[in-house]
Amino acid sequence: MEFNELLIIAVSAIFINNFVLTRFLGICPYIGVSKNMDSAVGMGFAVIFVMTLASMVTWLINAFMLKPTTSNIFYIIFNAEAPPDLTYLKTIAFILVIASLVQFVEMVVQKVSPALYKSLGIFLPLITTNCAILGVALLNLDNDYNFIASIVHGLAAGVGFTLALVLMAGIREKLEMAPIPKALQGIPIAFLMAGLMSIAFLGFSGLKIQ
């Protein structure tokens, strides 16, 4: 795969098809964790990290355990007549892999770097149910990305998520001071702001990249 193609994948995941504002993935943390800047940055980095890792692992799982190829592990172990097609198990397999991956990352980070754990730790358990993680794994599959492209896509999707989250946190910190009608305070105004940001991001869809 050429560098150009990877660049296109990255730019389109960050700006044109931004995970939060165009694809509607990961809305819960986007609204829930954007109240202040520090936690938004922490959550953003945790998501980038887990997304990249999850893209890598789910790609390997799909290629060597689910897809009906001669390199399928079950085909080799059980000496089967034909390679088994297990792709219908992808939802169950991916969510289990992501859940255990998050647990594993949490334990490793806790042991290796207590300082990092202190800043990222509380966000890690929340990530399991972040639909952006499972979403990126499924999109990699739908788009038939190869190993490198999957990793780049995962990384870029995480960066796009963090960009949207940090921008939102900045806006919401300012909103604290603004006189907002009582009924719109809190979550409703956050959605209206997200709508305006989404309009801005719509501008990127005119971007022509070759």
Next chain:
Amino acid sequence: MSLSNEFSKGFYKENPVFKLALGLCPTLAVSNSVQNAIGMGAAATFVLLCSNVIISMIRKGVPKKIRIPIYIVVIATFVTIVDLVMAGFAPALHKSLGIFVPLIVVNCVILGRAEAYAGKNSVLYSFIDGLGMGIGFTFALAIIAVVRELLGDGKLWGIPMFGSGFEPVLLLILPPGAFLTLGMFLGLFNWLDTKRSAA
């Protein structure tokens, strides 16, 4: 707690979308047409109903520490069933819902009900709770979809509603429209609540 009360709480009082702010990703993503919204609502209701019943049945044997992974496996199983059935019998709907069908697994309404209700209550009550919450979720999706499809496309269930002179507000069908419509609905329900409690 009466059964009818448990059933009807999901409609308005504890509506998963408008009151609890759960399951927002599919709400925003598939509310661009009423057909999609009802399809997604029905799929999520089926998964919610089945997972609530199964989780309530096994709740006494599930060790507390690993309950979440167990719940997720139960939910993922039913999502796979829905995914395959929908791909077989309603391929057009399956295609337009796209990755949001497998993503029902991480719909927080379903895991939320498993954790907050089905893991603690009897099978009958969990069934009723799942049904009520599922209908409430479908209702929320449908009401947002009606606004977006009617104003953004001039159609309802794919049928043109206005004459040719109607200029659709394209923005409402595009992603920003989802955020704006949901934000306005949340504000509206907040306002209704404060009015009611003041009266």
